[in-house]
Amino acid sequence: MIFALGSAADPTFLHLLPVLRRSEPVIVLDAVQLFLEGGYVIGDGQASNPHLRLKGTSYEIEAGDAFWLRMPGLREGAPDTVTGHDLDRFQAGLSRAFTQSPWRVVNPPFAEPSNFSKAAHLVAMAASSGLSCPKTLLTNSPDDAEAFVDQLGGEVIYKGASSQKTWARVWEPGDDWGRLHRIVDTPVLFQELVRGPDVRVHTAGSGVHAEMIESEDVDYRISSRNRYSQTICPPEIHDACLRLSSVVSAPLMGIDFKIAEDGRWVFLEANSMPCFQGYDVRAGGRISADVVTYLRGLGTF
Secondary structure, three states: OEEEEEOOOOHHHHHHHHHHHHHOOEEEEEHHHHHHHEEEEOOOOOOOOOEEEEOOEEEEOOOOOEEEEOOOOOOOOOOOHHHHHHHHHHHHHHHHHHHHOOOEEEOOOOOOHHHHEHHHHHHHHHHHHOOOOOOEEEEOOHHHHHHHHHHOOOOEEEEEOEOOOOOOEEOOHHHHHHHHHHHHHOOEEEEEOOOOOEEEEEEEOOEEEEEEEEOOOOOHHHOOOOEEEEEOOOHHHHHHHHHHHHHOOOOEEEEEEEEOOOOOEEEEEEEOOOOOHHHHHHOOOHHHHHHHHHHOOOOOO
């Protein structure tokens, strides 16, 4: 049996459901409803009767079952602060339980903790996979930031350093020198600007799917004028992406690269909870098909 546990407000969670339903029976549960009207017994897989319970119905979890699990920001929309804190605790407890569980889970929520900090994440990911990354500085010191920008001749991008979604911006000398003093209150990630097309690689079980994005903007996610094309990773990048997925115990990952002017694939970051539906549509559904193959126990990573 495959369980799908997530949020009805999350389009990525919803995107996989029709593909799952075509393969075998699926039990779909909303995580907020589980918080409001249910509960769970999971533990580390040693509980005598692991189950999820919702509105008086108990769903027993058996050996060989699998979970499509996405729980981003359950507290969003909470009616008050107390409920928001309760949702945080509920989500943390459920995430710990699924990270420690023996079942197939896409993805174990706490398996890759460096994702909570972009700088730590970049270093950990590159070190574990043997990928090269751009020169990087995380700082709240205007003097250190100024020296870094000067060292690279102003060829720099910058973005927020937390796990929250942030947009990359190119360093603009006319405006950004005057704003540099503001980073004292919030660390910023400065990075060498790598010119060239972007590539988003998705690992899904043992599958590797790559798409090249050519954009006029440094952060292609904000542009509506991008050009997309399916591409193939060089063998060493293909293997490194699968190795990275295995090291962090995340069967589904979105991994970002730049192809530099000299042909090098430069690793930018990796996301263990990617919003992959747009890429999947352009790939003809091959990413979601590989996720389902893994959940059915027919693939490895």
